[in-house]
Amino acid sequence: MPQTLPVIDIADLSSSDPVARQQVAEKIRRACLAHGFFYISGHGIPQGLIEAVLDETRALFDQPEAAKDALSKALSPCNRGYETLGGQTLQPGALPDRKEGYYIGEELGPRDPRVAEGWFNHGPNQWPADLPGFRPVMMAYFAALQTLGATLMRGLALSLDLPEDHFDGFTEQPMCTLRLLHYPPAQPDVEGEMGAGAHTDFGGLTLLLQDSVGGLQVQAGDGSWIEAPPMPGTYVVNLGDMIARWTNERYRSTLHRVINRSGRERYSVPFFYTGYPRHEVACLPTCLYAGESPKYPPITVEEHLRAMYARTYQAAR
Numbered sequence: 001m002p003q004t005l006p007v008i009d010i011a012d013l014s015s016s017d018p019v020a021r022q023q024v025a026e027k028i029r030r031a032c033l034a035h036g037f038f039y040i041s042g043h044g045i046p047q048g049l050i051e052a053v054l055d056e057t058r059a060l061f062d063q064p065e066a067a068k069d070a071l072s073k074a075l076s077p078c079n080r081g082y083e084t085l086g087g088q089t090l091q092p093g094a095l096p097d098r099k100e101g102y103y104i105g106e107e108l109g110p111r112d113p114r115v116a117e118g119w120f121n122h123g124p125n126q127w128p129a130d131l132p133g134f135r136p137v138m139m140a141y142f143a144a145l146q147t148l149g150a151t152l153m154r155g156l157a158l159s160l161d162l163p164e165d166h167f168d169g170f171t172e173q174p175m176c177t178l179r180l181l182h183y184p185p186a187q188p189d190v191e192g193e194m195g196a197g198a199h200t201d202f203g204g205l206t207l208l209l210q211d212s213v214g215g216l217q218v219q220a221g222d223g224s225w226i227e228a229p230p231m232p233g234t235y236v237v238n239l240g241d242m243i244a245r246w247t248n249e250r251y252r253s254t255l256h257r258v259i260n261r262s263g264r265e266r267y268s269v270p271f272f273y274t275g276y277p278r279h280e281v282a283c284l285p286t287c288l289y290a291g292e293s294p295k296y297p298p299i300t301v302e303e304h305l306r307a308m309y310a311r312t313y314q315a316a317r
Helices: 018-034 047-061 065-069 134-159 241-246 301-315
Strands: 007-009 037-041 081-083 100-104 175-183 196-199 205-210 216-219 225-227 235-239 256-258 266-275
Touching: 007 018, 018 037, 018 134, 047 100, 047 134, 047 175, 047 205, 047 266, 134 175, 134 205, 134 266, 175 301, 241 301, 266 301
Parallel strands: 007 037
Antiparallel strands: 037 235, 081 100, 100 175, 175 266, 196 256, 205 235, 205 266, 216 225, 216 256
C-alpha cells in the first residue's frame, strides 16, 4: 500500500472543551513527528472565498506578459509582485522550475513603523490595475489565513506539551506571504523538469490551497515520494525550517516537490505563516531529551529568514 498523509479535522481547536482541543493536538503531534505534513479539514474558510481566490489567480496569470512584467517583483523593495516562468530554481543543480508566481504580503504604507525602520519584506503590494476584484479578494483571504495560522499555532503548542498560548508573541503582527502559483504542464521532451524542485520551506507553517489537478509529492523517510493529491475542503499543512529548528529537529521540515504530468494547467496558493519578525526562536525545553543539547543557537524570526534567503540565492548562483 502506498503511504498517505493524515487528514486532521481541526474544528475542535476552537472548542471550549480543553479535552477536545488536546485530542486534535495529539493528532497534530503524530503527523509532525512522522511527516511534517498533513491535511486539515474543519478549518472554517468559506468555500466561496476559496473559489474566488482560485478564479482571481487564474485571471492574473491569463494576463498578457507585458501586463505581468509591469508588476515584476524586481520593481518592489519588499519582494512583492510577479515572478516570471522559470524565475526560480528551488532544487540546486536542477532545471529552472516550470512555474510562474505572484507574491502578496500585508499591505503596509511608508508611515508604518516597520516599513520606516526597514524591516525585512515589509511594505506595499503591487496590484493589477485591470482586475478590480483581485485586491479585495486577496486581502480578505490573507486576513482569514492569518487567523487560521494563529489557531494552528495554538494547536502546535499543545502538541509540544506547552501552554496553549505559548506562541502568542510569535503570532502578534505576524509576517506572512500569500503566493499565487501557475504550473503549465510538464514538457514531455525535457528530462528532469519539475514544476517546483525538491525543497523545504523557510518559515513556520505553510497552508497550501490546491486546485483539482495535483502534482505535489512529499518525501518519505525512506526517500520515496508520497503523493499529496487535492482533497476537496482541505488544506495541506507543512512545517518549515524554523519549526524544525525551534523543536531541535524533533518536528520535521520535509522535502517536497511538484511535477505536473496531468497535461493541464495547475494552480496552487500557498500561504506562508512566518511570525513576528523580532520574536526569538530558541530551542523549546520540551523538545530536549535527557542529556541532549540544543543544535542551534537562539535567533530571531527575521534573522532566520534573512539567512534562508541568503543561502538560497547564493546556492542558485
